[in-house]
Every structure is written in C-alpha cells, then in structure tokens.
Amino acid sequence: MTAKLDIILIGLNHKTASVEIRECLGFSGEDQDTALERLNALETVEEVLLVSTCNRVEVLLTTTAMDATVEAVIQFLSENNDIPAQEFKDKLYVHIGPEAVRHIFRVAASLDSMVVGEPQILGQIKSAYLQATLKKTSGVILNRLLHKTFFVAKRIRTETGIGDHAVSISYAAIELARKIFGELAGRQVLLIGAGEMAELAVEHLIRQRSGEILVANRTFDRGVDLATRFGGRAIRFEEIAEELRNVDIIISSTGSPDYVVRRDQVKKILRGRRSRPLFFIDIAVPRDIDPAINRLNNTYVYDIDDLKGVIEENIEDRQHAALKGERLVDEAVIRFRQWYESLDVVPTIVALRQQLEDKIRAEAERTRIKLAPKLSETDAEAFEKMTQALVNKILHEPTTLLKRAEGHDDKATLLATTRRLFKLDD
Numbered sequence: 001m002t003a004k005l006d007i008i009l010i011g012l013n014h015k016t017a018s019v020e021i022r023e024c025l026g027f028s029g030e031d032q033d034t035a036l037e038r039l040n041a042l043e044t045v046e047e048v049l050l051v052s053t054c055n056r057v058e059v060l061l062t063t064t065a066m067d068a069t070v071e072a073v074i075q076f077l078s079e080n081n082d083i084p085a086q087e088f089k090d091k092l093y094v095h096i097g098p099e100a101v102r103h104i105f106r107v108a109a110s111l112d113s114m115v116v117g118e119p120q121i122l123g124q125i126k127s128a129y130l131q132a133t134l135k136k137t138s139g140v141i142l143n144r145l146l147h148k149t150f151f152v153a154k155r156i157r158t159e160t161g162i163g164d165h166a167v168s169i170s171y172a173a174i175e176l177a178r179k180i181f182g183e184l185a186g187r188q189v190l191l192i193g194a195g196e197m198a199e200l201a202v203e204h205l206i207r208q209r210s211g212e213i214l215v216a217n218r219t220f221d222r223g224v225d226l227a228t229r230f231g232g233r234a235i236r237f238e239e240i241a242e243e244l245r246n247v248d249i250i251i252s253s254t255g256s257p258d259y260v261v262r263r264d265q266v267k268k269i270l271r272g273r274r275s276r277p278l279f280f281i282d283i284a285v286p287r288d289i290d291p292a293i294n295r296l297n298n299t300y301v302y303d304i305d306d307l308k309g310v311i312e313e314n315i316e317d318r319q320h321a322a323l324k325g326e327r328l329v330d331e332a333v334i335r336f337r338q339w340y341e342s343l344d345v346v347p348t349i350v351a352l353r354q355q356l357e358d359k360i361r362a363e364a365e366r367t368r369i370k371l372a373p374k375l376s377e378t379d380a381e382a383f384e385k386m387t388q389a390l391v392n393k394i395l396h397e398p399t400t401l402l403k404r405a406e407g408h409d410d411k412a413t414l415l416a417t418t419r420r421l422f423k424l425d426d
Helices: 019-025 029-041 066-081 098-108 120-134 140-160 169-181 196-207 220-229 237-243 263-273 291-295 304-374 377-404 411-421
Strands: 006-013 045-052 056-063 093-096 189-192 213-216 233-235 249-252 278-282 299-303
Touching: 006 019, 006 066, 006 098, 019 056, 019 066, 029 045, 029 066, 029 120, 045 120, 045 140, 056 066, 056 098, 056 140, 093 098, 098 120, 098 140, 098 304, 120 140, 140 304, 169 196, 169 249, 169 278, 169 299, 169 304, 189 196, 189 237, 196 213, 196 220, 213 220, 213 237, 220 233, 233 237, 237 263, 263 278, 263 291, 291 299, 299 304, 304 377, 304 411, 377 411
Parallel strands: 189 213, 189 249, 213 233, 249 278, 278 299
Antiparallel strands: 006 056, 006 093, 045 056
C-alpha cells in the first residue's frame, strides 16, 4: 500500500520575523517561478505551493518524508537567498496535518493578517495557486485543499462581514465621506498631497466611482505623476483656493508645518457654492486644515483623531467577526480531515472491488462458455448484470465497515487486516 502523504506548511510572517528577514527570504515575479520549480524538484516533495508577500513567506507541500523535507526546504531558503539558516531558522513555524490546513484557511480568510479582514491576501493565495497549477506542482491533495480554502475564505467574509468596516486611515476617510454624501458617485475630490495616504485614498475613491479627482502637491511633478496614474488632473498649490469653489471633498495629507487651507479662504467661496456642502478630511499631523472652518455653514472638518475613533470601533467589530470566523475554520478543518483520512480507505476498497470483480467475472465467463450454445443475447446481458450485482452485494458490508472506521483508532488495524485477509498487497 502506498505511503500516506503528510501535509506540511513551513514559513514565517510579520509576527515571527522582522521586515529585514522577510525581505531577504521573499520571492517575486520570475524568482518565484524558479523557486517553485526548484522546490518541486526536491526529492522528497510530492506537491508544493509557494506564497510570498510583504508580510509572509510560506511553503505548503505534501511529502512522505516529513523531517527530511523540512530540512530540505530550510536549506533551499538559505541557499536560494544567500542567507545562513541560523539567521532565520528560529523565526520559522512548521505546521503539520490539520494544523497546516487550519493555518492556510486562517491566512486566506485574513484571520492571520496584520490587519484582520484585509482582502488582499486571498488574491495573493489565488495567484500562488494559479502559479502552482501552471507549473503542475499541485496535485490531488493541494488542489482539494486550495479549493476548500477559497470556499472557506469566501464564506467567512460573507457570513461574518469581517471586511465591512474601515480599519485604515485612508479607507476610514472615504467611508466617512460616503456617510456624509450617501454616495460618492460623481462627487469631485481634491487631494492635497501626493504621498502614500493620498494614493490609498485615490484607490478607494475610484472603487466608489467618484467624479473628477484633482491633485495638488508642492512638487508639481509628483502631483502630475499621481494624477496621470489614476486618470485625474494635477493643479498647482496656488490654485487650491480657487478650486474650493468646485469640489465637494478635500482630503489633505501633506507634511506642512502650517495650515494649508484657512478659514478666510473657505469663507470667501461659500456664497458661490449655493449651500452645497464642503467636506474636509484632514489626515495630516500636524493638521493641514484650519479647524475653525468647521464653524462655517455647510462645511465639515474631520481630523485624524476623529478617524481613529471610527477605526477603533471598527477593529472591535472585526474582532467579534473574527471569533465567528475561527469557528467556521474549525468546522472546515474537521470536514477536510475526514476527506483526507478517507484517502487511506479508498485504495483498499478499490483493490478489494477489483479483486472480487476479477474472480467473479472469471467464474461467470467459464460458466457462460459452457452454456454458450443455449444462451441468447438477453441471457448474456443478464449474466453481466448478475456479476455486478454479486460484487455490490458482497462488498456492501465490508465497504460500509471500512468507511465507518474513518477517524477511529482501529482504522489502521482494520485496513491492515483486510489487506492481509484478501492478500491485496501480494
């Protein structure tokens, strides 16, 4: 009987290793393709998947030689990245069997992420699986496991709402704007500053189908670059006051030591806006937007402290959702384990059926030959049906007993006894 494959996951992440270590061990692009091929070529590896992101590097595989394979993977990571194993070995975790299954389920559902509920990791795992299928490094077990992984992640996101609440400053800013206006479709937006916060805000705005996006940055070239990438329009800093007449939402995130937009500038343009609300989101420290603007009619100013309050509430909501997500993971691990353990039973049932069919068919064929002159075509068909019926009736009880043994301590003994009784390994 073929040796049972173990499922193993070897890796490190933002919880166990510094960004310097993760950078040294990470893979991207063609490097990841080559790394996957080399991992698959390791003598003891049967199936393999490689996940490499800014927050984690993980190798998911199957093998019949667990200890040797773990050491081989560690050696590969060391040699491939030219870093001594002693510099990262103590940062690695090794999950085996159900714990490896649990881990990949939790990762895909973003229960193991730096920001619980973030959606990017599921897409990254899907890309890693696509890579494994294209390179033919996944097989029966990893195919089943990854399809189950995607199902579990989708179910957790749907049933718990774990990703519904904003937990980043930029995302919270856009969510706040959406609450004020009902929807952002067609609303004109002015971004002041073109740093990382502004980029993230633009991505969220595009998803909300906002109107024209203007970008004002002290370094005009940087503003042009951001505006061009997202289909917006760059303006100079000196044009901000004039553009306040036209926009609906201003998101500011500069490094200026002084206010970028002052109360008197806003007051001048209010009459021309005809009571249209003007919404400021100030995510800069120190603040870019004069808080006195908040006292003007139809103007609303929210700073980073306001957003942090929203985020803290949302993080608490996500933690509650994560508890339900963990329960769904536990259920899925049990169901996958039942399927995985059934792999022990299936070869024995298949071999037993094949042996019995061969013997009954041989006897039936001898009898048919003797009776051939007297048998009609209908009789021959009846012979065939009788043969199949005998196989099914004789195997019904043994098959039921073997399937019921899944998950029980006596399963191995029962399988071994069955194979010896019927000489299935001869």
